[in-house]
Amino acid sequence: MPASIEGGFRTPFDPQPGSDLVDDKLHEECGVFGVLGAQDAATFVALGLHALQHRGQEAGGIVAYDPVESRFNSVRRLGYVRDNFTRADVMHTLPGSLAIGHVRYSTSGTKAQTAVRDVQPLYAEFARGGFAVAHNGNLTNAEALREELIERGSIFQSSSDTECIIHLMARSIQRAIAERMKDALRRVEGAFSLIAMTRTKMIGIRDPLGVRPLVLGRVGDAWVLSSETCALDIVGAEFIREVEPGEMVVITRNGVASERPFAPAPSKFCVFEYVYFSRPDSVIGGLSVYETRRRIGAELAKEAPVEADYICPIPDSGTPAAIGFSQESGIPFAMGIIRNQYVGRTFIEPTDQIRNMGVRLKLNVNRALIKGKNICLVDDSVVRGTTSRKIRDMVLDAGAASVHFRIASPPTMWSCFYGVDTPERAKLLAHNMTEEQMAKHLQVDSLRFVSLDGLYRACGYEGGRDAKRPQFCDACFSGDYPIPPSDIIAKGDLKLKETA
Numbered sequence: 001m002p003a004s005i006e007g008g009f010r011t012p013f014d015p016q017p018g019s020d021l022v023d024d025k026l027h028e029e030c031g032v033f034g035v036l037g038a039q040d041a042a043t044f045v046a047l048g049l050h051a052l053q054h055r056g057q058e059a060g061g062i063v064a065y066d067p068v069e070s071r072f073n074s075v076r077r078l079g080y081v082r083d084n085f086t087r088a089d090v091m092h093t094l095p096g097s098l099a100i101g102h103v104r105y106s107t108s109g110t111k112a113q114t115a116v117r118d119v120q121p122l123y124a125e126f127a128r129g130g131f132a133v134a135h136n137g138n139l140t141n142a143e144a145l146r147e148e149l150i151e152r153g154s155i156f157q158s159s160s161d162t163e164c165i166i167h168l169m170a171r172s173i174q175r176a177i178a179e180r181m182k183d184a185l186r187r188v189e190g191a192f193s194l195i196a197m198t199r200t201k202m203i204g205i206r207d208p209l210g211v212r213p214l215v216l217g218r219v220g221d222a223w224v225l226s227s228e229t230c231a232l233d234i235v236g237a238e239f240i241r242e243v244e245p246g247e248m249v250v251i252t253r254n255g256v257a258s259e260r261p262f263a264p265a266p267s268k269f270c271v272f273e274y275v276y277f278s279r280p281d282s283v284i285g286g287l288s289v290y291e292t293r294r295r296i297g298a299e300l301a302k303e304a305p306v307e308a309d310y311i312c313p314i315p316d317s318g319t320p321a322a323i324g325f326s327q328e329s330g331i332p333f334a335m336g337i338i339r340n341q342y343v344g345r346t347f348i349e350p351t352d353q354i355r356n357m358g359v360r361l362k363l364n365v366n367r368a369l370i371k372g373k374n375i376c377l378v379d380d381s382v383v384r385g386t387t388s389r390k391i392r393d394m395v396l397d398a399g400a401a402s403v404h405f406r407i408a409s410p411p412t413m414w415s416c417f418y419g420v421d422t423p424e425r426a427k428l429l430a431h432n433m434t435e436e437q438m439a440k441h442l443q444v445d446s447l448r449f450v451s452l453d454g455l456y457r458a459c460g461y462e463g464g465r466d467a468k469r470p471q472f473c474d475a476c477f478s479g480d481y482p483i484p485p486s487d488i489i490a491k492g493d494l495k496l497k498e499t500a
Contacts (some may be wrong), residue, residue, distance in 0.1 A: 129198055225251075309373040311376050318379040
């Protein structure tokens with residue numbers, strides 16, 4: 001077993017489970033990062049995880065292999081990377097030239113509060129050596145697999161769906177760990193981008209549809225795997241290529257070997273990565289995320305023009321789309337809402353009164369700019385609508401003459417089961433209301449969403465979405481699930497579209 005350090009803390013102003021700030025956004029599933037061949041690889045991993053913090057802010061972990069002591073070492077903590085992996089006494093426990101890491105938002109497992117036992121990477125000891133794995137995504141048949149494995153004698157140590165992979169590997173008759181991994185992954189359904197490690201190898205693999213991102217890079221003689229290219233930049237790594245859908249790369253000091261363990265399938269990359277999840281300075285599928293969001297805003301301006309004095313983003317995720325809307329419409333761009341970058345920590349006791357301030361702790365209105373003006377607010381999405389309603393109140397309280405909303409994604413009408421934490425469908429505003437009804441509910445002068453075709457055009461598909469064979473996974477907008485969510489269907493909790 002690896003030597004490990006576990007623990008962590010939650011700061012007073014971190015969004016609490018059940019709060020508006022938590023429940024009114026689609027959360028950034030997880031992020032993974034790994035390095036092979038660098039001195040003090042764990043330090044590189046900590047930097048990479050810092051760049052991926054937007055993908056998971058509840059917890060993080062690093063596993064490294066120490067060749068001198070011939071053992072795996074692990075640190076898993078609740079809280080931010082900056083609070084847990086910048087201390088010399090912690091990083092000193094993770095020597096070696098091979099390490100992988102993970103930042104987490106709980107898309108499966110314990111929902112109410114992240115438990116340390118669910119923090120990844122997960123570690124296991126097999127007959128031929130130790131193995132650690134970090135998973136971005138969600139297995140849609142995990143509950144059925146878990147029940148089957150428990151009945152066959154497996155003892156689970158966490159509530160994470162990722163642990164199913166480890167137990168399936170343990171039951172494989174293959175000898176090599178990479179072969180055991182392929183055996184296991186042929187049994188699972190859903191979305192997965194994995195980084196795994198043995199004593200001498202780092203393995204990266206994406207599910208056959210490539211729902212979640214994974215990229216390969218190089219810094220000096222070391223190889224890097226990461227969820228996004230922005231994390232390559234922070235360690236000075238050169239982007240080599242994306243790990244392709246259905247591909248497994250096995251990396252040793254001798255280089256990279258590529259395998260195709262799954263049957264070919266059409267790519268269904270998550271389109272919401274372009275809308276919100278990925279950092280704007282990342283490049284995915286050859287497209288700049290920032291430029292794609294700017295184009296979404298331009299499409300939105302064409303589809304839903306507005307009479308306004310200023311186009312104002314709801315920071316930070318609405319900013320590129322607001323710039324595109326402004327450029328296309330000719331209406332001036334202005335920072336009508338300012339984000340407080342230091343809301344995470346404070347000396348003030350977090351009383352109920354302060355917690356109820358909610359959005360005001362995070363965002364503040366630029367009163368001198370907004371007073372007496374017609375304001376068009378641009379945001380990336382509307383989920384439950386509670387945050388949008390509060391922002392509308394803040395803008396009107398500051399003296400705006402009118403408030404319009406333009407949303408840089410289609411209406412979110414369906415839940416995601418592929419690694420995005422979405423409210424149950426009944427709580428999605430767009431599931432219960434039309435666009436006009438949502439505008440009345442939010443009490444705004446107008447509300448418009450970009451169309452699904454407009455979103456596809458912004459992503460480089462000039463003809464829009466081909467309904468018979470969409471190029472992305474857009475299930476949260478369309479209800480067309482490329483991978484049937486088996487566990488949910490078995491419970492009767494989801495009625496699929498007849499055309500899906």
